[in-house]
Amino acid sequence: MNTPPSQAAAAPTGGSSVRIGALVPLTRPGWAEAGRHLLAGLDLAVREVNDTGGIAGRPLELVVRDTAADPQRAAAAVDELARLGVAAVAGEYHSVVARAAAARADALGLPFLCSSAVLDVLTERPTERVARLAPPQSRGWQVYADFLLGAGHTRIAVAAEPSVYWASGTRILRNRLAPRGGTVMALDARALTPAAVCDALVDHRATALLLLVGHPDPAVPLVQAVRRDPRLTGLTIGAPAGQPEFSAWAELLGDDGAGIPFLRYLPERLTPLGARVETALRQQLAEAPSFVAFEGYDTVAVLAEVLRSHGPDRAGTAASWAGVAVEGTRGRIRFSRTPGISVWQWTWPPVQVVDRDPRDPDRFRILRSG
Template sequence: MKKSVVLLSSLVVSAVFSVAQAQETVRIGAITTLTGRLAEFGAQQKAGFELAVDELNAKGGIGGKKIELVLEDAASDVNKALAAAEKLANSGVGIILNEYSSSIVKPVAQFLSRQKVPNIVVSSSDESITKPGFDYVYRINPPTDEYAKILFEVFKDKKIRSVAILAGSGAFEKSVLNSAMEQSKTLNIPVVASQTYDKGLTDFRPILNGFKAKNPDAVMLVGYQEDSVAVMRQAKEVGLNPKVFAGGAAGFALPDFIKGAGSASEYVVTATAWVPEMGSKQKALYDKLSRKLGMAPTYHAAQAYAAVLVAADAIKRAGSSTDREAIRKALDSTNLQTAYAPVKFQNYEGYKNQNKVGMVAEQVQNVGGQLVFVSVYPRKLFLKNRMLFPTPAWDKRN
């Protein structure tokens, strides 16, 4: 009997302590991929989340309460992501930051909307996530329309007359492909060939040889890191030699693309959502994220950083970290300047709760004997960075 009383007392004390601890912190839920094939993106997001939390806590948190990031691993798997979302929703957090991969984010966003949990999409770009959208889903990053727009603006500027497109069959890749097809019609730049491929394909040479026969001015590629490296290496093998290779962000915007593809990456132009050359605030954030990551940060880290600031701002204005309806209403009136971009959720052109923000383009260039990303477009922002695919001949890419 005494043992039972002692055990019960311990459980009561533990429960009281847990409740008190929860009351002393403001909890923000987050889901990202820390393991599996998309872990590189998750590492970037985690760094952005944590840096923002650390900075806010150093300034006193929210209303004097420290922010606690409750982070769950989606493990590159939609079912695990849904389990993580259910766990966070049941834990009582008032808002959740939602993942990277479009194939994972959309079902998670739909689930959280049914549970009436506000969630911020951090880096996923599939158009259908916010078009037509859901009442409880807010996206800070641009949809795939913007990925295609920036690349086709480059094509128009450089007088590209035909394009071939290779894209993966995932939700993000197909959405970029659809957006590219629309831009093709709008700007009258014909798509002479388009091909999708399933995850796991390793030999792209038959497709690339088919593109070579079409002799397009540009080849646009949309895929993740492993695919981006394989495609460019094999394009070099088969001698596919357009005026420009253009990547639809994702794997083409990562440091490991250059590392893996080596000389085959030189002159590739890619869409991206954030670069340090945009301004002093962006450069300062870039430097802080670089120190935290131990390598160059990508736009995914900057978007994650901004998402925490947006969530904290909404919680502060809502006057509660657990009242989900109050937080949702606060998100509706968000108007925040961040070192990623301004954030204001709008309904426009069929989008719902979408931050209206564009993209820029960068190019892999040889600077001082080292291949690096250099911001090149729009020209009005990056006038000093003149190179934009001079000659693409493979015999000049040693």
């Protein structure tokens, strides 16, 4: 499905518009709820840019394309957006999809600012054209591993589906835990029923199960099976990829969905800009905004500053990442070269391990910051 340009975000301020392509998962099998939050943040920021004069008097316009979590569809969308003359491409939530989009954008000489995907190897070779706001997976998942160790967990099981992203996460956890006496047992979530996963957890004497799987299936049935198995009372369920962040998790699982630690990329306190944006996003979404919505807003804040400074020239944008210094919703954004990361990286995005409070599932508890 091709999504038309955002009407709310294209209010004219004079002259032809400066276009940004936005890659967003809006339909299944993509994580549509995350896509909706990402688009809300992108859209709000574009409206605010236009309310303050646009880009040198020209309106900023989003040209939105639904990736539906399909790497080939994302690559085709980048081709189309390049033909449409966008100044840059932004967005995407799914790491494998973002990797395909980054590779195609790099090949076309099109700047790409990745909002939310974390896979360390976003491009196979170092590139000047791609930058990223989300922390690399190795950093966030190491913080999560340290949280597990600090909570006394050394016998960890992961229920995983086949994916480069899940395999990378498992490797990061294993490498972080093993030198400290931790073990990680991998369970094939496609081959095993929820009941068989429970049996394996008992046999392994695991104290924690991490869900490296899609939502709602098989994540929801796995949570329900573990919660209802008296042999597993006291077992910690974790979801490092962030499934419990979104309201659909709580709606489907109720109290069973609380007390499940996950990663999110927010500071303990938002910047003054972030506090204002939070209020606006809450009104726009009719619910609390997730960290993904803030990533969307910050994406446009960075691109607007780059476009104001360098104009809509693609080569100028691609060469500008090193000079970015933008106050975002979650801190001051600067890009640098990080060892092992092939793209320009916001070096210190905030990382938290949080869960939904079992006494009040609408409230999030911060368990660790990194």
